[in-house]
Amino acid sequence: MRLGIFGTGYAGLVTSVCLAELGHTVTAVDKDPDIVATLSQGQSTIHEPGLPELLVNNIKAGRLKFTTRSEDAIAGSDIIFVCVGTPPRSDGRADLCQVEEVARTIAPLLDGYKLVVEKSTVPARTARWISWTIRRLAGPEAEFDVASNPEFLREGTAVRDFLQPDRIVIGADSGRARSLLLDLYRPNFDCPIVLTSVTTAELIKQTANAFLAAKISFINVMSDLCETLGVDVATVARGIGLDPRIGGQFLNAGLGFGGSCLPKDLSALIKVAEENGVDSGMLKEVQRINSARVERLLSKLETALWVVRHKVVAVLGVAFKANTDDIRGATSLTVVPWLRAAGANLRVYDPAAMQKLEALYPPDDHLMYAQSACEAARGAHALVILTDWDEFRSLDLERLRSLMRTPIVIDGRNLFTPAKMQAAGFEYYSLGHGDVAPSVETQRIAP
């Protein structure tokens, strides 16, 4: 099939590359000429394992091209995917400006029947607005449908998630739209396909993300209780997660959820519930619990250091999770300014996402970007872990300890166990595993 894709960010680029990999002819359009120029040269604009190789191969094979010209993505295409951003507005609603702009762009360029497919995560009933917008601008003769095919890929494993999905949701209100999407997916995927209405598909995506967020906040509440009872939350999570009704994933206690999707999709769903007169109390509680996680981490840091001012603090992890360079909704965006305001001297390291933080907080006398975790740790009074990179899990603890001025680790992602850290000679604070801290009488205050 010939496919046009609008938006080549984290979701759109993976969608474009993977659909080309499946043999389709893909023209991907982005309004950012720098992104288009970089991608056209075969260079990925995002850090996503497995993506660079597929990008180059499919450009070479002539199945994938990038452009700033919308008409090139629309002309002759069977399906147009909308993959533009839907960031949160200040009131929590989804900002649909980019989606509306695509609808306005498509309308005058229609050259025969088109299936316009929402892949962006949008509030229920957004498709109606897209449809009305195109109809108003394209006129009554224009032939098109608007369908929903939400994307469930996760950054860090996006290529695998796209090519080996656990399910595909197709929301279509016409037989023609449904058949086109089935023709696109059925030959390549043997996972369950949920065929439903457009509005249901839109709601499935928001519901999925709200449920995942709720699962994380739930285990985080339990982790606080575990800490006070001297119980290890990881064992509790395993004990409940083996029940197939619960499932073991998304039960990692720690700093909670971040990123560009879960927080914004949860707040957008809260607004949808409120606008429709439905109780959103539970969803708001999930949000409140999540915001409190970073405060808990910072209070542990204060407990450990007593006075933060003038202390050297190593921050490991800028990305919102491992294997991505995405910092949207990352805890680093709260922790770094908080530590700077508290007068700490920061040494920050992340394997992939540092440049993005550097653009927001350029280096200065109190903020240094290190080339490795060990360089960040050198001379530090405390080390704070914010991201679950494997590189941090496999740190040489003996070396790390020898580099630090005082071996204090505040582990926001529970990468280590208290026993292991105690054996390695660290003062160790976790979120739900228990702490290894000296009593106040013997506590060593950093020079």
Ligand SMILES: NC(=O)c1ccc[n+]([C@@H]2O[C@H](COP(=O)([O-])OP(=O)(O)OC[C@H]3O[C@@H](n4cnc5c(N)ncnc54)[C@H](O)[C@@H]3O)[C@@H](O)[C@H]2O)c1
């Ligand atoms: N990031 C993820 O892991 C993920 C997963 C599933 C779903 N989604 C959803 O997919 C959507 C996109 O997310 P993202 O993370 O890829 O966003 P993003 O901000 O990384 O990418 C959006 C891209 O769209 C481009 N764009 C904006 N307006 C345009 C226009 N009129 N024409 C052409 N290009 C335009 C921007 O330049 C940008 O490159 C969101 O709704 C998101 O919720 C994202």
